[in-house]
Amino acid sequence: MGAIASPADLAAPTAPTAPGLHAAIETLPRERLEPLQWQRLQDSLRNAWDHVPWHRQRLQAAGLADPRDVDSPAALQRLPFMVKTDLRDHYPFGLFTRALPQLARLHASSGTTGKPTVVGYTAQDLSTWADLVARSMHGAGVRAGDLVHNAYGYGLFTGGLGAHDGATRLGCPVVPISGGGTERQVALIMDFRPRVLCATPSYALAIAEVAEQQGVDLRGSGLRIGLFGAEPWSEAMRREIEARMGLRAVDIYGLSEIMGPGVACECVARCGLHGWEDHFLFETIDPDSGAPVPEGEPGELVITTLTKQALPMLRYRTRDITRLDRRACACGRTHVRILRVTGRNDDMLIIRGVNVYPSQIEAVLVGRPGLSPHYQLVLERQGALDSVRLEVEALPSLPAADYALQAADTRHHVKSMIGVSADVRVLAPGTVPRSQGKAVRVRDLRDAAA
Numbered sequence: 001m002g003a004i005a006s007p008a009d010l011a012a013p014t015a016p017t018a019p020g021l022h023a024a025i026e027t028l029p030r031e032r033l034e035p036l037q038w039q040r041l042q043d044s045l046r047n048a049w050d051h052v053p054w055h056r057q058r059l060q061a062a063g064l065a066d067p068r069d070v071d072s073p074a075a076l077q078r079l080p081f082m083v084k085t086d087l088r089d090h091y092p093f094g095l096f097t098r099a100l101p102q103l104a105r106l107h108a109s110s111g112t113t114g115k116p117t118v119v120g121y122t123a124q125d126l127s128t129w130a131d132l133v134a135r136s137m138h139g140a141g142v143r144a145g146d147l148v149h150n151a152y153g154y155g156l157f158t159g160g161l162g163a164h165d166g167a168t169r170l171g172c173p174v175v176p177i178s179g180g181g182t183e184r185q186v187a188l189i190m191d192f193r194p195r196v197l198c199a200t201p202s203y204a205l206a207i208a209e210v211a212e213q214q215g216v217d218l219r220g221s222g223l224r225i226g227l228f229g230a231e232p233w234s235e236a237m238r239r240e241i242e243a244r245m246g247l248r249a250v251d252i253y254g255l256s257e258i259m260g261p262g263v264a265c266e267c268v269a270r271c272g273l274h275g276w277e278d279h280f281l282f283e284t285i286d287p288d289s290g291a292p293v294p295e296g297e298p299g300e301l302v303i304t305t306l307t308k309q310a311l312p313m314l315r316y317r318t319r320d321i322t323r324l325d326r327r328a329c330a331c332g333r334t335h336v337r338i339l340r341v342t343g344r345n346d347d348m349l350i351i352r353g354v355n356v357y358p359s360q361i362e363a364v365l366v367g368r369p370g371l372s373p374h375y376q377l378v379l380e381r382q383g384a385l386d387s388v389r390l391e392v393e394a395l396p397s398l399p400a401a402d403y404a405l406q407a408a409d410t411r412h413h414v415k416s417m418i419g420v421s422a423d424v425r426v427l428a429p430g431t432v433p434r435s436q437g438k439a440v441r442v443r444d445l446r447d448a449a450a
């Protein structure tokens with residue numbers, strides 16, 4: 001285990017050897033999984049209907065006479081969507097099915113604008129969540145006894161405690177370091193030799209960078225698996241992190257409104273994230289019309305919780321853009337594969353008529369010679385037109401005299417690969433702010449200029 005993994009080792013998927021914690025449910029044939037989903041959906045609808053008048057009124061307004069009538073995709077599609085503002089409008093506890101003393105924990109979004117969204121869990125909800133994170137970790141190759149260095153933020157954010165409880169459920173000791181104090185993170189990774197790193201991908205890179213500045217080669221650490229999520233990231237970023245840390249980088253997805261991390265996770269085959277269909281129903285819709293999109297086509301991910309007690313969410317519009325694939329996976333799991341979330345509807349930039357996600361820009365940038373993976377997109381208004389400036393840091397090895405040339409070259413690549421003209425600026429190392437959690441990729445100065 002101590003040997004440095006070569007990139008070839010990292011690329012080769014290892015067969016899942018030990019059965020998962022929940023192997024039987026993970027490989028349940030679809031003809032048995034789907035009836036289970038409809039039965040659980042009816043229970044979930046009943047829970048919402050009986051305890052939250054707002055749900056009952058909306059379901060009745062949609063023509064539903066009884067939750068048992070929802071037993072097919074067509075019936076499901078007649079139900080109304082939920083959106084983030086529904087939670088805000090009922091701030092803080094208005095959509096909970098249980099009184100506060102019956103809950104075990106609350107989490108909340110940081111809420112940069114307006115009120116935070118507050119989510120609640122019963123003890124049973126926390127246990128389900130721990131199971132699903134444990135299942136996700138096991139599918140990604142983590143095994144009981146592996147030391148987990150958990151650099152997701154602890155607190156109201158679901159990342160820290162969610163990963164923590166899942167690792168504990170799997171039987172893994174956890175270093176609950178949370179985000180920040182990056183030099184100490186490096187020291188503890190080298191001293192404690194964790195096998196697993198949990199962090200946002202941008203923070204993983206920040207750790208790698210600080211290690212390199214200290215002359216520490218993380219490829220010689222014990223790290224072998226990284227569970228990265230909470231923000232969009234590209235394949236290029238995955239390769240970059242793997243090369244710098246000597247681990248296999250696995251994508252884990254989730255959102256607090258639905259649960260937290262572990263709603264879906266890649267397995268060792270890494271061809272999509274398995275969405276745990278015994279606990280959630282996944283749909284993809286056209287974000288404009290709300291109509292379902294054919295399987296395999298990009299659309300907005302809509303999730304319905306099937307077993308959540310305290311806060312059932314019915315057809316929740318995540319704003320995340322992805323594609324679904326229900327074909328069986330090489331690993332044997334039957335649960336739907338959610339392809340890498342490339343961005344959110346509300347992160348999409350329209351630059352001179354071209355739709356662009358920051359992750360597309362990232363895919364062009366990362367790995368370009370002379371450039372670091374640290375970048376920001378700055379939106380400004382020039383007259384009536386929006387303009388975008390791409391600020392990307394140079395690697396220390398790039399002479400300052402070459403910045404302008406590199407900027408022109410990058411501009412050309414962005415134009416030819418994505419079709420937008422960006423004003424590219426190559427900046428000195430250390431200028432772009434580092435994240436300790438979710439990276440800020442876009443600075444929107446358009447209103448400031450108005």
Ligand code: DLL
Nearest residue numbers: 159229230231232252253254255256260261341344
């Ligand atoms: O970010 C939960 C989480 C924690 C997931 C740790 C994975 C790891 P929220 O703060 O509510 O919850 O943010 C949810 O983050 O709707 C996506 O837009 C984005 N997101 C989460 N995971 C991924 C991912 C947590 N793997 C929002 N890829 C979601 C792309 C992701 N985007």
